[in-house]
Amino acid sequence: MKHVVSIEDLDNKRIMGILKRAKQLVPVAEGKKKSKALDGKILAACFFEPSTRTRLSFESAMQRLGGTCIGFADPSATSHLKGETLLDAIRMVAGYSDVIVLRHPHEGSAKLASEVSEVPVINGGDGAGQHPTQTLLDLFTIKEEIGKLEGLNVGMLGDLRYGRTVHSLSQALDRFKAKFYFISPKSLRMPTHVTDELQNDWSTHETLDEVLGKLDVLYVTRIQKERFPDIEDYKKVAGAYRINAEILQKAKSKMRILHPLPRVDEISTDVDETKHAAYFRQAFNGVPVRMALLEQLMGKKK
Ligand code: CP
Numbered sequence: 001m002k003h004v005v006s007i008e009d010l011d012n013k014r015i016m017g018i019l020k021r022a023k024q025l026v027p028v029a030e031g032k033k034k035s036k037a038l039d040g041k042i043l044a045a046c047f048f049e050p051s052t053r054t055r056l057s058f059e060s061a062m063q064r065l066g067g068t069c070i071g072f073a074d075p076s077a078t079s080h081l082k083g084e085t086l087l088d089a090i091r092m093v094a095g096y097s098d099v100i101v102l103r104h105p106h107e108g109s110a111k112l113a114s115e116v117s118e119v120p121v122i123n124g125g126d127g128a129g130q131h132p133t134q135t136l137l138d139l140f141t142i143k144e145e146i147g148k149l150e151g152l153n154v155g156m157l158g159d160l161r162y163g164r165t166v167h168s169l170s171q172a173l174d175r176f177k178a179k180f181y182f183i184s185p186k187s188l189r190m191p192t193h194v195t196d197e198l199q200n201d202w203s204t205h206e207t208l209d210e211v212l213g214k215l216d217v218l219y220v221t222r223i224q225k226e227r228f229p230d231i232e233d234y235k236k237v238a239g240a241y242r243i244n245a246e247i248l249q250k251a252k253s254k255m256r257i258l259h260p261l262p263r264v265d266e267i268s269t270d271v272d273e274t275k276h277a278a279y280f281r282q283a284f285n286g287v288p289v290r291m292a293l294l295e296q297l298m299g300k301k302k
Contacts, residue, residue, distance in 0.1 A: 001298060004122045005115035007132045007168040009072040012175055014296075019140050021292035022285070028064050029287040030169050038067035041298050045071030045091070048080070048104045053261060054124045054133070058101050058294075058301060065291055067298075087116050094177045099297055104125075120297045128162040128227055135168040138219070141282040142173075145256045146174075146216055149175040149176040153214050157183040157241055158221035158266055160190040162228075163259070164223055167194050169247035174198050181211040185237045188223070197229035208241065212250050218243075220259045220266055244268040248276055258282050 005010065010018075016231065043062040045055050051073070059069045059072055072078050080089065086104065090113040093100055100117060102110050103124035110123035110130075125131045143149050155175055156166045159184055167216040171194065172181060180202035182190045189204055205211055212218070227233040243257070259267060259279040271277050 001154045002029060003110075003117070003120050004132050004297075006111045006123070006130045007039050007172050009132065012050075013171070015139065016038070018136055018289065018296065019143060021093065021295065022136075022140050022288040023144075023290045025288040025295075027236070029061070029142075029284075029291060031064070035064065036066035037148075038062060038065040038298055039069040041072075041099070042097040042128055043067060043069045043125075043294070044093045044100045044101050045073075045243065046093060046100060047071065047073045048075045048086075048109075048271045049100075049125070049154065051124065053283050054101070054103060054131075055267045056292050057283075058122075058124070060287050061294055063289040064287070067098075067294070071101075072245055087112060090117050092287070097175075103220040105189050116185075122297075124291070125164055127164070128167075128224070130162045130168045131260070133286075133290055133293060135172050137282065137285045137295065138165070138169050138258060138260070139172060140289050141258060141278060141285050142217055142256070144282070145278050145287070146254065148201065149173070151177045152179075152180050152216040153181070154178045154191070155183055155208070155211055155215045155218045156221070157208060157218060157243075159188045159223045159237075160184045160221070161188040162224040163221040163260075166219065169196065169204075170194055174200055181205055181215065183208055183211065185240050187233065188237060209250070210245070211240060212247070213252065215251065215255050218251070218255060218257045220257060222262065222264050222266060239265060242268060243268050243271060245252055245270040245274050248274060251276060 028035045061178045094117045100119050102123045107127035107129035110126045114121040131222045183205045225234050258280040
């Protein structure tokens with residue numbers, strides 16, 4: 001059994017194996033081919049925070065592989081409301097399922113859950129911590145869109161402090177010799193616990209304009225309103241960046257924009273029709289990538 005709590009739980013060999021298998025599984029994810037690889041297996045989706053993509057793409061992935069799903073999207077409809085602890089709940093759910101996907105507002109919650117669970121725990125996002133399966137689908141998308149993972153110039157823009165996806169992704173891309181341009185308001189810079197671990201070049205910026213022309217990938221994030229202890233601090237940075245099609249005229253023609261979604265106002269809808277927009281394909285990629293991971297964790301392949 002292997003838990004997936006952090007991207008550090010997956011070495012490069014395992015990551016590349018998942019990406020390769022995900023590519024083979026695209027026709028199954030699209031419903032064009034059938035699979036029974038996870039027939040009889042049950043996935044429990046325990047979501048203590050809102051989600052559209054992570055929960056639904058995991059459920060789609062499981063069902064496309066012949067498995068079934070249980071779980072909840074609203075903790076107020078569970079015994080959480082009566083005071084049941086997370087760890088008691090996880091012990092129970094592990095008895096009802098073969099794998100647990102957990103999303104929780106507290107950083108470190110997935111790690112704690114993995115310590116009491118008798119089935120693999122997949123971190124579906126823990127507060128401002130990590131989102132490792134988002135990183136897998138981000139890597140898959142970059143490989144598909146750009147053709148390689150090695151040696152890219154990667155801009156990360158927006159809320160780098162609270163945005164968990166950029167924490168996991170920068171750790172992963174650092175292994176592939178990325179050069180990072182971190183673009184954010186001063187108050188939302190990439191945490192030092194992430195930058196201190198980077199082996200390759202990185203720099204911080206407050207405007208996109210100064211680096212846009214160098215980038216192969218621009219990874220945009222929403223300002224995470226729900227994570228600000230003081231709403232007044234959120235108001236100071238809300239709307240700090242708004243990318244539109246005109247701004248992108250300065251970008252390399254092959255530059256691709258990724259975003260974990262949901263977006264609020266940081267990418268204008270006129271970008272959707274440009275060659276740079278990869279974020280809706282990226283969201284679909286969550287299905288084959290999560291299928292490949294579930295196959296690995298539950299030990300059946302077809
Ligand atoms: N990318 C992502 O985690 O989206 P959801 O919050 O909708 O799951």
